[in-house]
Amino acid sequence: MELEDAFIKKVQSLDLKKLKEKELIDLSEEIRNYIISSCSVNGGHLASNLGVVELTLALHQFFNFPKDKLIFDVGHQCYTHKILTGRSLSKLRKEDGVGGFQKRQESIYDPFDAGHSSTSISAAMGMAIQRDLKKEKYDIIAVIGDASVANGMAFEALNNLIDFNHKIIIVINDNNMSISNSTGAIHDFLQKIRVSNKYNNMKNRYQRILSKNRFTKFLFKVLRKIKNRFKRLLLRNNIFEMFGCYYISNVNGHDFSELKKAFKKAKKIDSSVVIHVSTVKGKGYEFIKDENLSSWHSVKPFDIKTGKSKEILEENKICWSEVYANLLTEEIENGSSILINPATLVGSKLQKLYEKNKNKVFDVGISEEHALTLAAGFSAFNSHSYVSIYSSFMQRAYDQINHDIARLNIPVTLLIDRAGLVGEDGETHQGIFDESFLMNMPNMCVCMAKDYSEAKALFNFSKIYQHPLAIRYPLGCIDNSYIEKEIEYGKWIKEKEASNKDIALITFGPKLTEILNLNLDITIINALFQKPLDEECLKSLLNYKNIIVYDAYAIEEGFCYHVLTKLYELGYRDNIKLFGVKNEFILKASIKRQEEMNHVDINTIYEYIKSLKV
Numbered sequence: 001m002e003l004e005d006a007f008i009k010k011v012q013s014l015d016l017k018k019l020k021e022k023e024l025i026d027l028s029e030e031i032r033n034y035i036i037s038s039c040s041v042n043g044g045h046l047a048s049n050l051g052v053v054e055l056t057l058a059l060h061q062f063f064n065f066p067k068d069k070l071i072f073d074v075g076h077q078c079y080t081h082k083i084l085t086g087r088s089l090s091k092l093r094k095e096d097g098v099g100g101f102q103k104r105q106e107s108i109y110d111p112f113d114a115g116h117s118s119t120s121i122s123a124a125m126g127m128a129i130q131r132d133l134k135k136e137k138y139d140i141i142a143v144i145g146d147a148s149v150a151n152g153m154a155f156e157a158l159n160n161l162i163d164f165n166h167k168i169i170i171v172i173n174d175n176n177m178s179i180s181n182s183t184g185a186i187h188d189f190l191q192k193i194r195v196s197n198k199y200n201n202m203k204n205r206y207q208r209i210l211s212k213n214r215f216t217k218f219l220f221k222v223l224r225k226i227k228n229r230f231k232r233l234l235l236r237n238n239i240f241e242m243f244g245c246y247y248i249s250n251v252n253g254h255d256f257s258e259l260k261k262a263f264k265k266a267k268k269i270d271s272s273v274v275i276h277v278s279t280v281k282g283k284g285y286e287f288i289k290d291e292n293l294s295s296w297h298s299v300k301p302f303d304i305k306t307g308k309s310k311e312i313l314e315e316n317k318i319c320w321s322e323v324y325a326n327l328l329t330e331e332i333e334n335g336s337s338i339l340i341n342p343a344t345l346v347g348s349k350l351q352k353l354y355e356k357n358k359n360k361v362f363d364v365g366i367s368e369e370h371a372l373t374l375a376a377g378f379s380a381f382n383s384h385s386y387v388s389i390y391s392s393f394m395q396r397a398y399d400q401i402n403h404d405i406a407r408l409n410i411p412v413t414l415l416i417d418r419a420g421l422v423g424e425d426g427e428t429h430q431g432i433f434d435e436s437f438l439m440n441m442p443n444m445c446v447c448m449a450k451d452y453s454e455a456k457a458l459f460n461f462s463k464i465y466q467h468p469l470a471i472r473y474p475l476g477c478i479d480n481s482y483i484e485k486e487i488e489y490g491k492w493i494k495e496k497e498a499s500n501k502d503i504a505l506i507t508f509g510p511k512l513t514e515i516l517n518l519n520l521d522i523t524i525i526n527a528l529f530q531k532p533l534d535e536e537c538l539k540s541l542l543n544y545k546n547i548i549v550y551d552a553y554a555i556e557e558g559f560c561y562h563v564l565t566k567l568y569e570l571g572y573r574d575n576i577k578l579f580g581v582k583n584e585f586i587l588k589a590s591i592k593r594q595e596e597m598n599h600v601d602i603n604t605i606y607e608y609i610k611s612l613k614v
Helices: 002-013 021-042 046-051 053-062 079-084 120-133 152-163 185-194 197-209 214-234 256-268 290-296 320-334 351-356 368-379 391-406 434-439 452-464 510-517 535-539 559-569 591-597 602-613
Strands: 069-072 140-145 169-174 246-252 273-278 317-319 338-341 361-363 385-390 412-417 445-448 469-472 477-479 493-496 503-507 523-526 529-531 546-555 575-581
Touching: 002 021, 002 079, 021 046, 021 053, 021 079, 021 256, 046 053, 046 290, 053 079, 053 140, 053 169, 053 256, 069 120, 120 140, 120 152, 246 256, 256 273, 317 320, 320 338, 320 351, 320 385, 320 412, 320 452, 320 477, 338 368, 351 361, 368 385, 368 391, 368 412, 385 391, 391 412, 391 434, 434 445, 434 469, 434 529, 434 546, 434 559, 452 469, 493 510, 503 510, 503 602, 510 523, 510 546, 510 602, 529 559, 535 559, 546 559, 546 602, 559 575, 575 602
Parallel strands: 069 140, 140 169, 169 273, 246 273, 338 361, 338 385, 385 412, 412 469, 445 469, 503 523, 503 546, 546 575
Antiparallel strands: 317 477, 445 529, 493 523
């Protein structure tokens, strides 16, 4: 840690504006090694950060932050930016360390923060309006990836630029990759520009030949002006010029000289500017190859020398994502359903399924809204579609779920990964809000399994259920043992009945297994379906003195409040205690620590039950 802090102090002591290119190259190498070292201990977004070291250094050398404003889209590639602004990564993503994204509360160098994609251009435009109304002078730079710029929100912002008279600079960081492989027409368009280096090299040779004497130099200038005049009269050069931006193409994102020229030109232009920068994701770490780039997007702690994860999965354990990936594989390969996923195939363990079944598995890129309505279109005539999606990303498609799926009451199954608390990614990625808004949608069924057996039973149920269904599952691993289990729509399971009518506890998910392992003399109800509520089961609990409703996977305003309301409607007037996650943006920490802070850890439940028995 002392060595790491010494490195931050060393960087802080440097005058970036005075560094020569050789010094910048050396500093880039040191920063890269520091990022690799920090991520090997703490985990983090490694590949994306290794790809933008030179780009970030060049931005900091040329512009004047924090007077100028620098926005990283998503923000998961801002580690070099944090280092250059004096922030140590020794406790990266830990409760008492810096976050993995830009954070306004963390530094004046972070003017905006987000954890989801495609917000940077809109935010930059808003800042530009404010700047110009105040008659202030500074530049606003948005750095956005090639996958993020294809998102609908980014396109809405670009479309607005045609009549937008407030200058911003957009740097498209084109590394030919996103969380999963980049997809779509914009990716293909950028690829064509990127591979057109042959044309650019030929043009540069032509320019050098005609620059040898005064006459040919004059001839070159005249011909170039005529060409540019006709080009602007007859056609727009590319889609970004159609949006009203001055376009600077084919900039090597690892070449300080090229970057400086591009920034210099961009600063002189009066209109908004798009700078197309090509970088290599994962640059500088030998174990990150083209074929495994996606697996290095977000990493757990790993061994630097071998590149292997330090986390060893226990024998007979399986992660929740893999549970549903296995179930999907069987259905997609043998059934008539399709699967849609918005750019998280690797995280949800679906990459192999996608590669073998591209006619039935669709990665739509960072386009959550499109993903849900695409599923609705497929399912509109009683065909079944599955959408695998992270809880926090699904928030972006609320209207599509409500308007296009729930309203039409069609067979779309949402497989909601990362439901509940997620740990070190912090408030932008918590999966705690979807349960409450899904439960308030007509026609929507919401459920969560406690183990592999229930997961398979719920998945089998999804195959025959002809209405909208949300199956939620958290981060973490479970036993891979399986016992065939029958379930009934909307029915809860009495896992244990006490010898008295003193305490009844209603809960679900993997926490239920932990509760059962405490071997308490209380009645324990497995609320396998959070919606609909099992009214008959609730009626059977009305004689209990104490009812505990425990939901560690969502805010209290979801399942907990629905049960509370129903119990009051049924006439229950004894003691009800709710344990749910606070309706707050939960900051980064370990999941265990987040559970403790929100009083949804097993020990808190145990101590409360003990207090009732005194």
